[in-house]
Amino acid sequence: MQHVMTKEIAVADDIRNYLAVQEQKSLMRFLTCGSVDDGKSTLIGRLLYDTKLIFEDQLAALEKDSRKHGTNGADIDFALLVDGLEAEREQGITIDVAYRFFATPKRKFIVADTPGHEQYTRNMATGASTADLAVVLVDARQGILRQTRRHSIIASLLGIRHIALAVNKFDLVGFDRNVFERISAEYREFASELGFATIEPIPMSARYGDNVTRRSSEMPWYAGPTLLEHLENVSINAVAVDRPFRFPVQYVNRPNLDFRGFAGTVASGSVGKGDDIVVAKSGKLSRVKRIVAQGGDLQRAVEGQAVTIVLEDEVEVSRGNMLVSPYTRPQVTDQFAANLVWFDESALLPGRSYILRTETDQASATVSELQYRINVNDFAHEAAKTLEMNEVGVVSVSLQSPIAFDNFAENRTTGAFILIDRMTNATVGAGMILNPLRRAANIHWQSLDVDKKARALSKHQKPTVLWFTGLSGSGKSTIANLLEKKLHSAGHHTYLLDGDNIRHGLNRDLGFSDEDRVENIRRVAEVARLMADAGLIVLVSFISPFRAERQMARELLEEGEFIEVFVDTPFDECARRDPKGLYAKALGGEIKNFTGIDSPYEAPEKPEIHLETFGRSPEEMVEVLDEWLHERENGDQQYDSGGGI
């Protein structure tokens, strides 16, 4: 760095001029990816070294480390420059993405060095999501491997349009031109379906620096650019201000009654003071009154700028909504198809409720259908019931409330989302929207005149779903049955949904795998919702072992309608009672996926009612429930209908 910059400074008049020149440089973000041991970290170390970006104290530490951990004998091991975690240095592998920075007289670069091991694919995706170009490394001795293909596909899915194919370790194949021709041709053929704008194969030796920053004398047959020349010259997109204006509202800034600004980052296009805009979700029209910035209002804001917009009118806008061009509007629906990359060790479960997040919006989401899994070796579409960690598929996503979005191919910012697990808060998947699904758009909600409240009033009760969860044999059905008798004789309108009974009819096509259990509960929750809508008091008696699905059921209902009743009976007691003889069979291995034995039961963390049944009779339990319901009635003003529950 010193070398390059000192020269530049000498040319510039003074430091401010020099810095002004710096600012004319464009910024490129790229990642290095490829299979294990293809030399990604070594390549970046070489780039930093050759662009003089390594300080003397770092070089001294590097020489010391190379002797301790290095794999290059007495030579400097450049990989140790970038593998920063102790575990990485010990194992000689890259676990997580590292970001590095360097500059040349033409460009500034942010490099994401990503891991090659398949198990760390999610870290590779992290690096790829913000990159303009991918340097895909291939070991000249190994050729194109499974991981080369996987990373190329993920790069393509995540919207990267430029590939530099770094065919590395040419020193180990005698700088053989035929090897280069063969690998280049194979890669081009494989990648022809991936929609890259440019693919530039470059033969190199990162260890010795051939064709990285300086032309190799060993490969006179190669006439193309060095890697650095290519990185400096490949054309990356400048901001196109005439793309459709998109402004996801991130934060409503309201310091006092006189100011209400919508803060966010322009996702695409541009906006000027006085421009007409539309609020995406409501379709309300308004006009830009001010574009506020410290130090003076702006006349225009363009893609990438973080600004605060004030509108002419008092329209309803909150975080998650979008201000957009009235002429080219985004999609606003609750169903769409998407490419999905799965990150988590627990597989994707279609039907399970996840949290979907876009840049600023959030909604409950289920994968309503896994259309197919993509084989990363040959692009084959394979039928699948789940996506395992690091797998890629095309899915239909269904949301509980609509979001505003564009197709990812048209807008990398407004077409992307992540999925979050409700219980662990882990980021379990990343999605790229392909297109809206029109089912929802064409089937409008039929508004009915007799509503839930009217139906409930005529029955003198508050619609309620009492959701009994617990192990098989814990006493759920016995207690629910007794409670229903009691409610019925008091004149209430009730219905008992029992797990075993429903499996004889509505759910008889479902088994006991995790996916089928999720679907089992989804259907019952929907039925319970309809019955509550009819004004009934619904008793649901299902093992319902997973928290996520009980949470999903809760969210289908209105606040206060869902009462989780945890029938808490110790496993040993359930197994001793064994009213249906199932425990004996399961423990004997005759039944698979039995809750509590080889399938987990996730106990409720905060049930409304916790029934500890051990040593107490079902009648006593019913008393507890009855008392709870009466107490609620006394404290409840919402359905003031007289004799309600």
Next chain:
Amino acid sequence: MLARLTHLDRLEAEAIHIFREVAATFSKPVMLYSVGKDSSVLLHLAMKAFYPAKPPFPFLHVDTTWKFREMIEFRDAMAVKHGFDLLVHINEDGVRQGINPFDHGSNTHTHVMKTVALRQALDKYGFDAAFGGARRDEEKSRAKERIFSFRNASHTWDPKNQRPEMWKIYNTRVAPGESIRVFPLSNWTELDIWQYILQEEIPIVPLYFARQRSIVERDDMLIMVDDERMKLRDGEVIENRLVRFRTLGCYPLTGAIESDAEDLESVVSEMLTARTSERQGRLIDKDEAGSMEKKKREGYF
């Protein structure tokens, strides 16, 4: 039609976006204000992000009681100027035990007065998100860290199991007791910081500029004698030397460099021709291999 944002425009917009994201999604954020140049840039960006409102969170300074006096003066002046809510936390247990860098070494001192103190403060106020000024170009383990970096209920970082961080879609969800450290300057380099300070005319602590200062040479470092607590060893003499600091921390642990760069322009041109990295002046990083990663796992910023 095309428009081009400069490199700094992009970094600024990214940082502002991060500030707003935290304000919109966390219930109790805080900004760790360490008074150095990176903190000064952070403060400037926070003021921009929420203009015309003030930043909707307090600023926390973990005071080891060994900071340069000029840092404390500067800190208090900034709080008055910008009207932010300043919280100062000192590990009183450490003070009672008399922990100090001279007798206990940099490792123990930093652990007790900085890492433990920070955990105390976070627990005391129940913050669920904390901004820090760390940059990925500073050090190898920092280069690996996410912008939104998850901490479990005991404030530890698990570098082998970080959440994926896709696009600008940040997963801001935490369970009670857990928290996120947020680094808006992740993608800035030291040069970017200086360039931005010049461009925006951001005030910084005068210790960054060369002045005649009382200096003792110790363990190959130039240590400034900032108060009477620094006892001279045999053979040590206090000299008046023209020095400045590239980073700021506890004065007994922060080495000065000889320099005649008395204003911003000369500091930046000196920085451009520097031959050593800025953390070289920091004693605390050199105690043992991988020491920054270890400190970070324990909850250091």
